[in-house]
Amino acid sequence: xxxxxxxxxxxxxxxxxxxxxxxxxxxxxxxxxxxxxxxxxxxxxxxxxxxxxxxxxxxxxxxxxxxxxxxxxxxxxxxxxxxxxxxxxxxxxxxxxxxxxxxxxxxxxxxxxxxxxxxxxxxxxxxxxxxxxxxxxxxxxxxxxxxxxxxxxxxxxxxxxxxxxxxxxxxxxxxxxxxxxxxxxxxxxxxxxx
Amino acid sequence: xxxxxxxxxxxxxxxxxxxxxxxxxxxxxxxxxxxxxxxxxxxxxxxxxxxxxxxxxxxxxxxxxxxxxxxxxxxxxxxxxxxxxxxxxxxxxxxxxxxxxxxxxxxxxxxx
Ligand SMILES: [Zn+2]
Numbered sequence: 001x002x003x004x005x006x007x008x009x010x011x012x013x014x015x016x017x018x019x020x021x022x023x024x025x026x027x028x029x030x031x032x033x034x035x036x037x038x039x040x041x042x043x044x045x046x047x048x049x050x051x052x053x054x055x056x057x058x059x060x061x062x063x064x065x066x067x068x069x070x071x072x073x074x075x076x077x078x079x080x081x082x083x084x085x086x087x088x089x090x091x092x093x094x095x096x097x098x099x100x101x102x103x104x105x106x107x108x109x110x111x112x113x114x115x116x117x118x119x120x121x122x123x124x125x126x127x128x129x130x131x132x133x134x135x136x137x138x139x140x141x142x143x144x145x146x147x148x149x150x151x152x153x154x155x156x157x158x159x160x161x162x163x164x165x166x167x168x169x170x171x172x173x174x175x176x177x178x179x180x181x182x183x184x185x186x187x188x189x190x191x192x193x194x
Numbered sequence: 195x196x197x198x199x200x201x202x203x204x205x206x207x208x209x210x211x212x213x214x215x216x217x218x219x220x221x222x223x224x225x226x227x228x229x230x231x232x233x234x235x236x237x238x239x240x241x242x243x244x245x246x247x248x249x250x251x252x253x254x255x256x257x258x259x260x261x262x263x264x265x266x267x268x269x270x271x272x273x274x275x276x277x278x279x280x281x282x283x284x285x286x287x288x289x290x291x292x293x294x295x296x297x298x299x300x301x302x303x304x305x306x
Contacts, residue, residue: 024246054203069256126208143211143254 004079007108007168015077015179017114021172025109026082027162028075028089029068032098042092046073046085049077050099057152059138064160066139066152074150074162079104108168112151112159118188121151121159131156131193145174203256210275215249218261219281219300240270245290245297247282250274263290274285 004024012020030038046108047065051073052058057066062074077085086102093100112120121129127142134140139152144163147170151161163171177183196209205211216239223235229293240246242304251259261279263272272289275282282302290297297303 069258072256126210128206136272140205143256148254 008172009163011172012171013176013179015111015176015181016116016184017120017179019172019175019179020111020113021168022109022111022160023099024079026077026079026085026102026104027107027109028077028082028086029101029103030073030089030098031071032093034071034073034097036096036098038096039093039098042089043073043075045092046089047077047106052137052139055139058137059154066150066162068139068141068150074103076109076160098138106165107162108165108171110159110161110163112174112175113157113177115157115189116179116184116186117153117157117159118191119185120175122185123183124174124187125149130188131191135194144171147171196264196271198250198262198264198271198274200252200256200258201260201274203252205255207252207255209253211231212253213251213253215251215259217301218247218249220241220284221280240300242299245272245294245299247299247302265294 006021006023008021010021010023012018029042034051041063043051046170047060047063048062049058049065052065052067054067057064060076066074066076068074082102082104086100090100118129124144127140128134134153136153136155139150141150143149145165147163149161149163149171151159153159197206198212199206201215223231244267245266246264249259249261250262259277260274261277262274263282264270270293274284274287291304295304
């Protein structure tokens with residue numbers, strides 16, 4: 001096994017929310033016709049769940065699938081499993097027009113936890129992060145200050161956030177600033193979750 | 195602030211999540227075309243005060259190109275539609291007509 005180093009080697013920060021880079025995280029990018037039965041079956045066999053609805057994420061066990069566009073999925077699984085799973089998937093999709101790639105070293109993943117989660121995200125993105133606009137399970141690909149990023153809520157106080165590895169330090173610093181305890185907003189904290 | 199709904203993923207995008215792609219419904223004229231036609235294709239653009247058709251890309255999102263019809267003066271959006279077309283769909287034209295009777299833009303419009 002390689003001695004894997006993520007962009008920030010698992011750095012974390014405790015402020016209005018906790019921000020932690022996840023280590024040991026693998027990612028597979030898949031592009032193709034998401035309505036194709038062969039593709040849907042191959043993905044479900046790998047992930048253990050159905051392909052999520054548009055603009056949503058689905059998860060079971062250690063595997064999460066994020067809907068990225070009408071023809072793109074991002075599969076989150078352990079780093080150790082990613083390369084083999086990508087090869088298997090590529091093999092199953094050999095007969096159809098699809099692209100599979102192990103992106104584990106190309107992107108970084110952060111886990112955000114705490115009740116000030118929505119307020120922290122709202123400082124960085126134009127996306128609607130209210131409980132109605134971003135319910136648990138919905139995934140949003142958008143902008144975090146000056147760079148692209150995507151996030152979804154696993155529960156009302158836990159979100160996963162993906163960005164390119166090359167901007168991981170920038171995004172971590174953004175999140176730290178936005179989650180400064182002295183800058184706590186308290187706007188969404190009282191909102192009821194749907 | 196301008197927001198446009200991406201017709202592919204359905205997200206109501208903020209302008210800063212999008213990349214502007216210039217005028218919509220251009221017909222490409224490449225090598226072999228005469229000089230006037232090539233100039234028209236490459237350089238000559240509409241710059242209307244009012245109804246306009248544009249290309250946008252949902253760059254901080256699903257990544258797809260789409261079309262939008264809006265007013266350059268009021269920022270009113272008449273609708274967005276997919277890029278796999280060479281002309282505005284009827285419901286977009288109807289939405290414009292409801293606000294701007296007699297509108298025209300290039301070879302599209304009520305009088306065309
Ligand atoms: Zn989109």
